[in-house]
Amino acid sequence: MGMTIAEKLIAAHIVEGEMIRGQEIALRIDQTLTQDATGTMAYLALEGMGVERVRTQKSVAYIDHNTLQCGFENPDDHRYIQSVAAKYGVVYSRPGNGICHQVHLERFGRPGLTLIGSDSHTPTCGGLGMLAMGAGGMDVAAAMAGSAYHIVMPKMMKVVLTGRMQPGVSAKDLSLELLRQISVKGGVGYVVEWAGEGVRALTVPERATIANMGTETGATTTVFPSDEMTRRFLETQGRGDVWAPLESDPDAVYDKVIEIDAAQVPPLAACPHSPDKVCPVAELEGLEVSQVCIGSCTNSSLRDMLTVAAMLRGRRIADNVSLSISPGSRQTLEALTACGALNDLVRAGARILECACGPCIGMGFSPSSGGVSFRTFNRNFEGRSGTKDAQVYLVSPETAAATALAGHAADPRAYWVEPDLSLTEHPLIDDSGFILPLPPEEAKQAAVLRGPNIKPMPHWDALEDEIAAHLTLKVGDNITTDHIMPAGAKVLPYRSNIPKISEFCFTACDERFPERAKANGSTILVGGNNYGQGSSREHAALVPRYLGVRAVVARSFARIHKANLVNAGILPLTFADPADYDRVEQDDLLRIRGVREGVLAGAMTLVDETKGLEIPVELDLDARQKKLLLAGGLLNAMD
Numbered sequence: 171m172g173m174t175i176a177e178k179l180i181a182a183h184i185v186e187g188e189m190i191r192g193q194e195i196a197l198r199i200d201q202t203l204t205q206d207a208t209g210t211m212a213y214l215a216l217e218g219m220g221v222e223r224v225r226t227q228k229s230v231a232y233i234d235h236n237t238l239q240c241g242f243e244n245p246d247d248h249r250y251i252q253s254v255a256a257k258y259g260v261v262y263s264r265p266g267n268g269i270c271h272q273v274h275l276e277r278f279g280r281p282g283l284t285l286i287g288s289d290s291h292t293p294t295c296g297g298l299g300m301l302a303m304g305a306g307g308m309d310v311a312a313a314m315a316g317s318a319y320h321i322v323m324p325k326m327m328k329v330v331l332t333g334r335m336q337p338g339v340s341a342k343d344l345s346l347e348l349l350r351q352i353s354v355k356g357g358v359g360y361v362v363e364w365a366g367e368g369v370r371a372l373t374v375p376e377r378a379t380i381a382n383m384g385t386e387t388g389a390t391t392t393v394f395p396s397d398e399m400t401r402r403f404l405e406t407q408g409r410g411d412v413w414a415p416l417e418s419d420p421d422a423v424y425d426k427v428i429e430i431d432a433a434q435v436p437p438l439a440a441c442p443h444s445p446d447k448v449c450p451v452a453e454l455e456g457l458e459v460s461q462v463c464i465g466s467c468t469n470s471s472l473r474d475m476l477t478v479a480a481m482l483r484g485r486r487i488a489d490n491v492s493l494s495i496s497p498g499s500r501q502t503l504e505a506l507t508a509c510g511a512l513n514d515l516v517r518a519g520a521r522i523l524e525c526a527c528g529p530c531i532g533m534g535f536s537p538s539s540g541g542v543s544f545r546t547f548n549r550n551f552e553g554r555s556g557t558k559d560a561q562v563y564l565v566s567p568e569t570a571a572a573t574a575l576a577g578h579a580a581d582p583r584a585y586w587v588e589p590d591l592s593l594t595e596h597p598l599i600d601d602s603g604f605i606l607p608l609p610p611e612e613a614k615q616a617a618v619l620r621g622p623n624i625k626p627m628p629h630w631d632a633l634e635d636e637i638a639a640h641l642t643l644k645v646g647d648n649i650t651t652d653h654i655m656p657a658g659a660k661v662l663p664y665r666s667n668i669p670k671i672s673e674f675c676f677t678a679c680d681e682r683f684p685e686r687a688k689a690n691g692s693t694i695l696v697g698g699n700n701y702g703q704g705s706s707r708e709h710a711a712l713v714p715r716y717l718g719v720r721a722v723v724a725r726s727f728a729r730i731h732k733a734n735l736v737n738a739g740i741l742p743l744t745f746a747d748p749a750d751y752d753r754v755e756q757d758d759l760l761r762i763r764g765v766r767e768g769v770l771a772g773a774m775t776l777v778d779e780t781k782g783l784e785i786p787v788e789l790d791l792d793a794r795q796k797k798l799l800l801a802g803g804l805l806n807a808m809d
């Protein structure tokens with residue numbers, strides 16, 4: 171039987187298990203990446219794993235999230251990561267060098283290899299024909315230490331792209347169209363593979379935009395073939411030698427097939443507050459917009475920047491709009507400078523930000539009260555921008571540029587100017603932002619530099635046999651890790667300080683959650699469907715654990731968060747009968763007896779002592795994960 175692209179990648183890397191959909195498999199990991207907001211925890215974990223040097227082919231530590239330095243915390247984290255990277259054999263990408271996914275695509279991604287990263291948008295390199303997945307920091311640390319990465323063998327979804335996009339419509343609109351069709355849950359359990367003649371015409375940066383935003387469907391990852399386009403991209407990056415072809419077989423079997431006719435896709439926008447609340451931009455026409463942000467790992471390639479520059483050249487943004495532009499990599503910024511496009515952007519009134527995540531993660535550039543912000547980013551969760559009542563829309567660079575000029579939501583087709591993209595065939599290559607690790611002998615002597623904000627990883631006991639807990643918080647469907655552990659300029663500096671960051675846990679849902687959880691001692695949380703979607707931040711598991719959360723009972727979980735819960739020693743339970751969700755209430759007293767046996771059996775009974783109910787709950791984990799839970803989490807299990 172023929173194989174899909176993902177199956178070929180999996181077959182070449184599988185070290186445990188069988189390629190049977192739904193069963194756990196383990197994969198050899200060739201490359202890893204970390205970013206600074208999750209990286210400190212990953213390297214603290216790595217330091218505890220007893221290896222002297224990473225065992226991957228290539229591991230890179232990027233600094234791109236916490237680049238606002240309003241105090242010593244963020245620069246201390248950067249310094250820690252730089253020193254630990256040098257010692258353990260990890261390439262360090264300095265702050266200002268660019269956003270991890272863009273830089274990795276340009277400088278390190280290789281068709282045919284596996285990559286995991288402590289960031290949910292790691293699938294961006296799927297645009298190059300890699301099997302690239304987001305993971306919790308501890309799993310990335312384990313991969314750096316040479317362990318395999320465990321996933322559930324995914325189902326296969328094929329998106330067949332036909333036709334050509336209209337001028338002014340771009341890859342971002344295709345991503346939004348897929349989200350419109352399948353929602354933020356539609357990709358859960360799948361690898362999404364893009365195929366069809368429409369794909370042949372997409373350049374690697376366009377494919378990367380789509381692979382990046384595939385994360386928002388909940389998919390394990392997104393992959394594209396590695397073809398002539400891929401070869402050309404790698405050649406322009408001076409890396410033609412790493413190209414290898416990769417295609418699905420004609421008789422490959424897919425569990426689901428979706429068709430998108432690119433010619434029929436109009437400019438689209440995801441409306442507040444979810445990436446799948448998609449409507450045509452034309453329907454928003456006239457909506458006054460006070461802020462436009464262009465950049466992020468979704469839309470910050472040279473192609474995107476040149477396209478925006480062409481639309482803005484010789485024009486001026488509307489008075490009511492503040493426009494930010496963050497190029498995805500230093501190389502891109504240099505190319506924009508060299509060809510004069512940067513001038514076009516500046517002249518048009520743009521505020522040029524650093525090559526980093528910036529506003530995407532609420533690191534500055536928050537909208538005004540109730541402000542409407544059009545962003546080329548991938549997430550528009552409530553409050554993520556830093557302004558609780560802001561209305562954030564996700565759009566293409568073309569729609570963003572048109573809107574910045576008009577001052578209100580505008581269809582880019584009316585403002586379209588054909589860009590000269592010839593520079594993308596000869597981009598500048600600049601590796602000066604990387605610092606290579608120390609040679610092994612020198613590394614042995616090298617010191618790891620820690621600041622006062624970097625607290626050690628908390629230690630927890632093995633799993634208890636009886637849990638008596640309060641239902642401290644009950645939440646609904648699609649709770650994101652941004653709800654659980656918010657980010658933004660005020661909170662992110664504490665990513666290496668679990669006690670301090672715990673003051674912000676779940677405050678988006680309940681201001682008093684940290685206080686109440688502490689007072690209650692032990693907590694069982696209740697959630698709806700797709701609990702823990704979004705970011706890979708393992709803080710959304712470590713911090714609840716620190717506050718006494720022992721189990722989460724939900725209707726269903728998002729993949730990375732479920733793994734993070736297990737790694738942190740929290741039981742991810744599901745209701746055997748989803749209707750039981752409605753029978754329990756916040757503040758009920760709950761109890762689970764025979765927990766350890768229940769873990770092995772994959773089922774247990776949740777007693778609601780307040781209501782006098784016995785509720786069957788399930789634990790869908792394989793033997794390895796059960797072992798981790800019994801030990802009290804991944805770090806205990808590795809001791």
Ligand code: MIC
Nearest residue numbers: 207208289290291705706707
């Ligand atoms: C995000 O986009 O939410 C982040 C910030 O990049 C996260 C990682 C983090 O929380 O540090 C992600 O996507 O995994």
Ligand code: SF4
Nearest residue numbers: 291466467527530531
């Ligand atoms: Fe950075 Fe935003 Fe991309 Fe996350 S989604 S990696 S915060 S640019």
